[in-house]
Amino acid sequence: MRFTPAFLDEVRDRIPIADIIGRRVTFDRKKSNQAKGDFWACCPFHGEKSPSFHCENSKGRYHCFGCGVSGDHFRFLTELDGLSFPEAVERLADEAGVPMPAVDPQAAERAKEKATLHDVMQLAVDFFRQQLQEAGGAKARAYLRDRGLSTSVQNEFGLGYAPSSRSALKEYLASKDVPKDQIEACGLVVHGPDIPVSYDRFRDRIMFPILDARSRPIAFGGRALSADVPAKYLNSPETELFSKSNVLYNYAKARKAVPRDGNLLVCEGYMDVIALHAAGIENAVAPLGTALTEQQLGLAWKVGPKPVLCFDGDEAGIRAASRSMDLILPTLTDEKSAQFVNLPSGLDPDDYVKKRGAQSFKTLITHAMPSSDFLISRRLFNAPIGKPEEKLAIERAILADVYSIEDKGMQHHLRMYVRTHLANVFYNSDSKLPPAPSLVSEFQNQPATRDAIILGLAVHHPSVLYEFYESIGEIAMVDDRYQTFCHELLRLSDEFDDLDVAKIYKLLSEDFHDVLEEVHGKPFEVALTQHYTYSGMMGHNLKKRFPMWSPDMPLRLVHEVFQLLLDQYVIGRLELELKTYDSATDVALHLRKIEIFHQMKDDNAQKDLELDVEIRAFHGRQQFG
Template identity: 40%
Template sequence: MRFDNRLLDEIRARITLSDLVGRRVTWDRRKTQPGKGDYWACCPFHQEKSPSFHVDDRRNRYKCFGCGASGDHFRFLTETEGLSFPEAVERLAEQAGVALPAPDPQAARREKQRASLADVCEMAAQFFQAEFATSRGETARGYALKRGFTQETLREFRFGYAPDSRDSLKRYLTGKGVPEEMMVEAGLIIRPDDGRPTYDRFRGRLMIPIQDERGRVVAFGGRTLDPDGQPKYLNSPETPLFHKGVMLFNAHRAREPAFKSGQAVVVEGYLDAIALWQAGVKHVVATLGTAFTEDQVMRLWKFAAEPVVCFDGDVAGVAAAHRAIDRILPVLRSGYSFQFSFLPDGMDPDDLIRERGLAGFEAEIERAQPLFDAVWEREISLARLDTPERKAALEKRFDDLIETIRDQRVRRRYQLDIKLKLSNLFFELSRQRRGDRNKDGFASYTGAAPARVDAPDTPLFGTERLVCGLCVRYPQLLDRHLERIASLWFSDDLHRRFRDALCRIADDRDGAPVTELAASADEPLQQLLAEMIADRSAGLQERKGGAFSALIQRFPLLRNHPPEDFVEAVFLHFLDVLELRTLENELEMEMASSENELDEDAWNRIRAVTQDLSRRREECVREEAELAERAKKIKATPMSVPEPVSVAVGAG
């Protein structure tokens, strides 16, 4: 249904945006000014500790300056509750007391048809439930109880039984006055092509109703109770109500818990989802056994920014997860991704819950891999890298995968991260080839700890090492400030060469393959890269006998996971400090060259550099004071680790 802009404006005028949003957030008292319609809070769309989410009642808009989320009343409901736009309009119109226009006759007929089909599906669900309770449903009840489902769960999910009869459901619905054509359209009976009589689609199966996001029964899933029966699981076909590639099982129950917890868990089958729901994982949905689709990915992002895909731990489950990766990559966007939990071999979520309980399942979810790591491990596990051609083939596979990502910013992040990791991988392989070789005659990647790169005594060594480390840890900083980084003066030759290598990796115009870059780097340079990649892979955790370059030692505030804008502000401050040194060198050279003869041009140059240097020094002092103040606030937030506040400016 299309809605007139005047209608939408009237709804917005009657409902204050801050009142609507205020049901989901707690306003920050220090920054909020209700009299001006100016409200601030921590963002409901991503995890943050300082309020960057702004609501402007005068403009009826919200915006998060951290993750970029923005919109109005209707967008807020669609993003936080997973409603469609028409559903959001209907909800707010009812709250505002605004009458909605009658739909056009054609749309009204379609809606009436869908409602009628939903009524038919509801009748079928009641029939299956009644059969489940009779003596005919004893086998189905026994199977459900064997799976550990409680009576409360059986009632909540409306377990049923389809009798092992050709037309039991058909006769029941006919007695209710349902036309045979509607039964076919609802996917409940099958009409053979050869003219034979219609018959029930589901026979001799445990039945689970599939409900849409409004809680209406729109389809069914049936599990065979015959040990030799095929297919094991049978879902309703596509109907005007049911679209497998769009729907998620249990979505109407999981939506609110997912928002509150900030997490959603995705499993393969509805029985796994029911088992997890019963165990206390209320934010669980299932894909109904279909391959991941783009529509399902987009819908899942309305539940959580990074849902966890938890498929079975067998070969088929891992293959399904890998297929999901290929579906997800093209639609990735800033702030939204997936994580992957690969369960112990041969186990499904239901097995894990029964064997290890809720705590065991949650422990597996905590170990879930980011999508990037899942992509990396999938490709590396299949690769033989004993020849230059095979290394180049791996690099091309990554290039082809990353090229499918439509979001330019996300694609760029993946390109940089993959190039850095490939550089380190190829160096590790070359180093291993110089040592032991495995039984197949080629080196395999073991992630061995790199040799430590000692610190020479050069000016601003610590700041230079921090800039290098942050470029590896946060490649977006390298990409965003590439030209400025490339022109920095480094006092240490190794840092200088390392910076040049990073810039070559980040500069698309260079076009050099990673294999060539890795081969051209000498041992100290490659060791430094390996060391920094190891720090990055360690997830900012201190390693025993940690290398001198470890970011966590030089920039301890990273333990508190500060917001990215703070990290970038510190990074830019470090660049300012290094550029100060460049100005100082320039002034020293001017002074030295003018010792014998000081003409007017030389004097003007000295005066200009001196003034610029003085101004930049004052700016650096002010920046450092502001950053130190922000650091104190970050460290004062809950869950922080008490330790001295320092941004490590110029640390040695």
């Protein structure tokens, strides 16, 4: 729809721009001059601590002197809320009390028809929701309960149940005087010249309403409850309202939940999205049973420049991620990119959150792989790289990907990055020099393993709980179970000043036994005589993860290893701070942090080498002395 400049000016004139922006930011009282309609705030488009975002009522414009964004009333809504331009105009015109301009009769008729179809779809949503609460919906309610979805979550997403009858919905809509052609136009029944009597498309399925960007129902996804149906999931057909390649499930909710400077999280299915939402991760969306499309990617980019694409960690997941990378490549720029997360094999987001917790999942997202790295890693996945011919084939494949990028600047920098990265992968691993010994450096990039080792050492050598109490309390572990176990160990050290490994085993409740076995080991008993047994707690699982450790290691060495591991957490936190640097940060302080970061990494690596030598010498003395 086209709008005249006079109409747009009238809408702008009716609403001060500060009224719109003030709903999303807090204006700085010292810098702002309310009487003049001149306002300053921290920018809603990028993180900053001092206000550099300016808006002026007299001009009806805003500008950020930090990140450079600028625009008017409508641009603010399209950029921050992800609305289309017509949607932004309609919303503000309604607020301003300005009638929308008349459209040509044919367009008006089409709009009226679509509005009517939305009404029909809403009737279907209401019908399915009611059926979920009836006796016939018991099996569906049980399924949703078993999946851990509370009633409030079911209501929030409008979940329902389609009964097994071939005509239940059709008859309900007819009772509401909905014409047959409208029911058919919504895709709610199967019909055609070869079908004498149309019948309900969705039967004996849990129903997921699919909404458009304005939260209006446009289609359904149905999950079969019976195992003997051809399609486990069934979507509505293409209709006047619905084109599945142009829609992301939960887009309307998710884009509002994206934090400042954030991005959408793209998963593979409805249940992943709903399970993540229930766990407090509300920015998730999903394509509708197909691979991610160019149009869906465009929707994600409207919200943020680097959506996180989350896939299963098996080969099928790698292939799906790779297809998405191919889709991104031609238009890849610094403002249109993506991040990739491959979950452990056999786990989808729903499973992962249930087994490892929401915080662990958030940590995975924080460490998502950027496009530049995934571009390389997908070609290296399971590929032989021993021979020169194999190296050349991989390099050519990656560079062919790079040359498909239209942005020449991005091409240039990626070519340099790829060659540097491949040289490191190909030739550092082929070096004739033996690799430097490493005691704990490898765990810097294995946070879950490092967490388990920290806990295992604390169980076997509780003195570290007293020595490093405050530092242990600051650790953020990737697994919620580990975090809770860590807090329990600290609580025990508060209550008892004579902890040893046997006492910890005795004091820990059954709730912690699984984690205890996981990070340390299962106790065993050896019969010495008929009446006496020896109970052993030798930490065999700790030993598996950390072969350089032994139960009889001198306590001094244990403490030094523990300190080395704790330093890795500090280095990781500092690295994250440096990655979130913005233009409002004090430059001198930022440079000092960079210096400290590199110094700590160097010191940690040097201490790692020294301890490695000392512990190997200890094991040598044990073996031969």
